[in-house]
Amino acid sequence: MRTSLLLLTTPFILAACEADTDPSADGPATVTETIGDTTVVRTMSGSVWGAEATLVPEILVGEVGGAEEYLFGSISSIAVNDNRDLYVLDGQAQHVRVFDSAGAYVATLGRRGEGPGEFGYAEAIALLPDGRLVVRDSRNQRISVFGPDPGQTDHWGFDSGNSGSNYPLHTDVQGRTYLNTRDLSSTDGARHIIVIGPDGTHLDTLPEPSSPYEWPMLTAEHTAEWGTSSTNAFVPFSPAFQWTVHPSGHFVTGLPSEYRINVPRDDGVLGIERTTDPPPIRDEERTRARERVVRSMRNTDPDWSWTGPPIPEHKPFYQQLLAGRNGRIWVRLVTEGHRVENEDYDPEDPRSEHVTWEEPLRYDVFEPDGTYLGTVVPPDEFSPYVNPVFDGDYVWGVTRDELGVERVVRFRIVVDGG
Secondary structure (H helix, E strand, O other): OOEEEOOOOOOOOOOEEEEEOOOOOOOOEEEEEEEOOEEEEEEEEOOOOOOOEEEEEEEEEOOOOOOHHHOOOOEEEEEEOOOOOEEEEEOOOOEEEEEOOOOOEEEEEOOEOOOOOOEOOEEEEEEOOOOOEEEEEOOOOEEEEEOOOOOOEEEEEOOOOOOOOOOOOEEOOOOOEEEEEEOOOOOOOOEEEEEEOOOOOEEEEEEOOOOOOOOOEEEEEEEEOOEEEEEEEEOOOOOOOEEEEOOOOOEEEEOOOOOEEEEEEOOEEEEEEEOOOOOEOOHHHHHHHHHHHHHHHHHHOOOOOOOOOOOOOEOOOEEEEEEOOOOOEEEEEOOOOEEEEOOOOOOOOOOOOOEEEEOOOOEEEEOOOOOEEEEEEOOOOEEOOOOOEEEOOEEEEEEEOOOOOEEEEEEEEEEOOO
16 A cells, blocks of 8 residues: 555734724634734734644655655655645655645656756755746756646756755745845855746845844854864854745744734735743753853863853744745744653763753644634644645645654644544
């Protein structure tokens, strides 16, 4: 059996304010505030779902010991079309495999090489509205295009200085492709976004979305006869600016020191907020994070001491923003850490720690208008490191079992066992 089908029965002076804060009412209690072209939707309590949602597996693609088409070496990126056909980029094999909505193998696209439809190093995939597949190939410095007809290929060149990237590839409903690459004219290695039209035309080059906030950093330096060496480290638990591309073509952004997400729209800006407590940092968790930094710094400067910015009082609210195919906003949360004994602890290795801290994986989900649907709790084997695909009440994600075997699973969102 090659596939499995599981039959499982920012502060504003506000010009207008509308509030629904009755905790007994169905759905979330929200406050909507507007000024000019900015609308803020703040969820004070509750959610549409009323309970945490789980992901129930329906289709599994991937196995060990069966046909080669169903065995993955290392999944780098996935994409799904309107028919729920699945595209899987295997970074190890350097090709894209296509499966139909039932999980049956259909075709393989691409292979290693430099010719048409071949990859020097394929990193990420996405789909255009007309069904064409676009593949970022940094080594050949081009976007390879497959379809819409079988056997049809094209390529669009770009200049990245042969610089690889683990950033996802984005497309929008207008057929534009968003390529995140390094700015070769920049001396500090800044990144920018190349916007490519549906016909491969270079439409624009935009600076990567950013914030005036700078992630606090610690530095250790040591000077010897041969020169100066230095080590840099970010302050643990500091918020990092987040962004993604919405299907509308706008950039969704947020600085997770507060629970706020900005979603530009054609008619203004939507601010999505949620009133909730930030996840705490346990004392032991803070101590061990500090010890790791000090140990790293003293490898460079044995006399180094912590004189820079302190570790924050609490964790950031979230660590990743994603957009679903239907426009929903998915927020990968930062959660409270849990102490876990390290089974691989080696007392002879000074870098080995007998305790690690694990954070349960959780996503908050918002409708395109800012309505808070609720929290999704994925299964333990669900991996967030290959961006999932979200489409309505379905989620496609990569899972890894205890042996490290990768599969792509189509899940259905189920609320409270329903």
